[in-house]
Amino acid sequence: VIDHPSPDNLPSAARVNGDRLWSRLMDMAEIGATQAGGSNRQALSDDDQAGRELFLEWATSAGCHATTDKVGNLFVTRPGRSNDDPPVVLGSHLDTQPTGGRFDGVYGVLGALEVVESLNDRNIETPVPLQIAVWTNEEGSRFPVSMMGSAVWAGSLDLAEVLCLRDTEGISVGTELDRLGWVGEAPFGHPMAAYIELHIEQGPILEASSDPIGVVTGVQGLRWYTISFAGSPAHAGPTPMDVRQDPARALASALQSIYGVAADHGPWARATPAQFRSFPVSPNTVPAEISFSLDLRHPDSQTLDSMDRAVTAVVSEAARTHQCGSAITVDNYSAPVDFDAGLVSMIEAAANGCGFPNQRIVSGAGHDACYVATKAPTAMIFVPCENGLSHNEAESISALDAQRGADVLLGTALKVFDELA
């Protein structure tokens, strides 16, 4: 090992092999390829298995050894100088949406593999191991819990419950894990020196500002609600407008106010009303009830709480103004995640070191990094995707941006190793 250069002797802006990375991204996309150019490798399917096998073939050739835990999370390790110390972990997921793209998740795993290859190419020995995590069922499309593997690993979800989750055909997670031979002995929540996840942005911000790198400072918190207004059903003809208790009036007023609440809480606030329904389904009756879902997001917990209070107030006010009843139920709450400040700074420094324009950004979508962040210093790197499109077969990134993101991942990993040396 004596002739291996140590990371601190490397140029601060070492680069990965972008062609190899792109070629592997394209090869992986052939597994479960869809006619429209995307990928369909749903969690714990034969294609998900085939994707892992291809990845393992590459990783094993690169000198890594693999383990899995009881929920099938796959950890691939490139040994370091001291293998008793916690590894630096890079990763994401290989499963896709049924009509998924070629990059969501996959890019983070193959970007991590490219870091391994780049260290190999330079004969770099790291002070502690470098590990690639491939989390099970991040998408939650076949088995309806997203970020399933990382949540179980972090102790946020119960293994026994998760094993009983079934797909629409009645097949359980446990059955599929056994069938595919994914159950291993790796412990949940094992120590990590750091966890860095490279991912496509899945939004339009980087593309709009022409920054190839997003330094992700955290993940928005979210609150999901079901909001309903109750009116008094009445005949659309005889009933004068001014005596109606029309929930569509309350709806119109509440929607306007909800968008106002989002505007009042700054550029990071998000409000998404959806799932509109009304009853009875009759064209000539003032509806008895109208309901819709509301997805509120903000990266700051107190601001999200303030949005929650404001929305509750405007819904009541809209109902009162139009003599309707109202109800709000909270269907889901996920607290904002703040990534590790030191790691965020290192990502920023790595991007600057490569000379890549970058901006700090908050993830609007959830990622495995959210759960890992509860156990280890964590941060994420984003690259732009075309038109912000994701969960879509047309999902697209440029080969140059793919390379740049992996360059920053490599640079950041080298900085972390530097600190650990």
Next chain:
Amino acid sequence: VIDHPSPDNLPSAARVNGDRLWSRLMDMAEIGATQAGGSNRQALSDDDQAGRELFLEWATSAGCHATTDKVGNLFVTRPGRSNDDPPVVLGSHLDTQPTGGRFDGVYGVLGALEVVESLNDRNIETPVPLQIAVWTNEEGSRFPVSMMGSAVWAGSLDLAEVLCLRDTEGISVGTELDRLGWVGEAPFGHPMAAYIELHIEQGPILEASSDPIGVVTGVQGLRWYTISFAGSPAHAGPTPMDVRQDPARALASALQSIYGVAADHGPWARATPAQFRSFPVSPNTVPAEISFSLDLRHPDSQTLDSMDRAVTAVVSEAARTHQCGSAITVDNYSAPVDFDAGLVSMIEAAANGCGFPNQRIVSGAGHDACYVATKAPTAMIFVPCENGLSHNEAESISALDAQRGADVLLGTALKVFDELA
């Protein structure tokens, strides 16, 4: 016949027997009675048949003779001095909604019968016959065309098409008409000197103003639309508010404007948005599309056209403002009906003659009178119903109002006969 008083010798405010009327309303309600106190005598069912048989028993005892036409409309005639001249016709329907009330339709038929009985009680011979029309399938709940019998009678619907209409069990109108023996030889569109329909208001206006009598001047025209806004589906988290094409924003804005259009077109304008739907049904995706139905009504044809233009404009404007697409389809159009001015004045005079506070009113709901009005001088009399409730088992009117409405029907009929004498 020589000792019969002629109508012009009668007191101008002859009264019906309110107890008999109420008792018959309650007896009829027992046929197809529902647990919640309403009636279920759907068109061309055994209970509809039983209702007609009870009515015919009373009408025959009162000296009337019955005929039907090829769509089962029942005409019961009390002969007059000259039976070659067109009759004065009173009537409505005996079929109900599945969870119908005791008065919708029934009141107009039994009120007409009460006029016959009152003429009999006073030995009055009329110059022309008095006829009671019982129209087939006014409700359109079992067989999905409302005002079916009167529409065929008036030539607005084709008999052959109507005979092929099927209920949800696949049974056709033609099959049921044959089974029940309702097919007769009476001609469609036979001449009528006048047609007067007594009905519950099915709205809250008379109750609110404490007027026991509504002098119905016409029926609102209606336009039914399906309106949709198309946006661009996007992830609820990463997508900034200001780059979204969110159809819920267009919806909120359009709804506000639509209520504004109704307000701008005066107290008789009605706008009822209903049947809200959105796609995809996902809480964390900006909807690709939101649609709703809109029911617009106004008694004046030009005003209804103006509302149509205004709604078309505000929908386009809402879509343009929020960078969405929009589509409007017209699903139904029914022109406003103006009742016969002379007959309307006679109803008003009859109500005033009885000393009953009254107001001119426009029907928001459709009635058999709409179709009859295309063939004969027509008008309607309304009485208040509790809370404006109808098409509901809790539908309720007071016995006093029931009597007053029938008094006005009698008084109006006497005035018409007076003119014909």
